[in-house]
Each structure stands twice: as C-alpha cells, then as structure tokens.
Amino acid sequence: MLGKKTTPNISAEKCTACGRCQLACQRNAIGLAYEKYSVCAKLMYPERCSGCGKCAKHCSAQAIEMTKSEKQKNTAPRFKKWDKMLAGVVNFLL
Numbered sequence: 225m226l227g228k229k230t231t232p233n234i235s236a237e238k239c240t241a242c243g244r245c246q247l248a249c250q251r252n253a254i255g256l257a258y259e260k261y262s263v264c265a266k267l268m269y270p271e272r273c274s275g276c277g278k279c280a281k282h283c284s285a286q287a288i289e290m291t292k293s294e295k296q297k298n299t300a301p302r303f304k305k306w307d308k309m310l311a312g313v314v315n316f317l318l
C-alpha cells in the first residue's frame with residue numbers, strides 16, 4: 225500500500241495464538257497460521273495492511289512490533305484452508 229509507514233513485525237516466540245490481533249484488524253490483513261507444528265499470528269495479506277497498529281495495541285503478549293520497514297518481512301505461506309479452520313476454532317474459544 226502506498227504511503228504506509230509502519231508494518232507489524234510478529235514474534236513467533238512471544239505469540240500465544242490468542243487471535244486478538246486478528247479480531248482487532250478491520251482490514252483482515254492479519255491472521256493465524258499453522259507453521260512448523262505450531263500456530264501463530266502472521267501478516268497474511270500485507271497489501272491490505274494500513275499500518276494502523278491496532279493489532280499491536282491489542283496484543284497482550286507484546287508479540288507485535290510496528291516497524292518502519294516498507295519491506296514485508298513477515299509474510300506467511302498461506303494455508304487458506306487451515307487459516308479459516310483455525311481462526312474459527314480460536315474465535316469459538318474466545
């Protein structure tokens with residue numbers, strides 16, 4: 225997205241996969257992904273991200289840091305089928 229100054233940088237080590245960032249994101253840019261036998265938040269659709277920082281504000285684990293880099297470092301391999309299923313499970317549990 226043009227003009228974007230910050231982007232979420234997610235720490236897989238700190239992320240507890242609570243799903244709050246996903247719920248906070250009004251652009252549906254961030255979500256939970258299954259990767260290497262664990263689930264953590266990923267910036268799934270960087271092109272949708274406005275850099276608003278709401279995901280970081282809602283993360284109680286301080287797993288999201290807004291960085292100034294234009295380059296998207298945290299794009300995840302997309303597991304669309306798993307994403308939807310896991311997001312549904314997380315939303316159900318919350």
Ligand code: SF4
Binds near residue numbers: 248275277279
């Ligand atoms: S910075 Fe804003 S738009 Fe980007 S993923 Fe976080 S909540 Fe969504």
Ligand code: SF4
Binds near residue numbers: 279282284
């Ligand atoms: S709010 Fe934080 S701890 Fe919860 S899923 Fe998002 S990045 Fe992970």
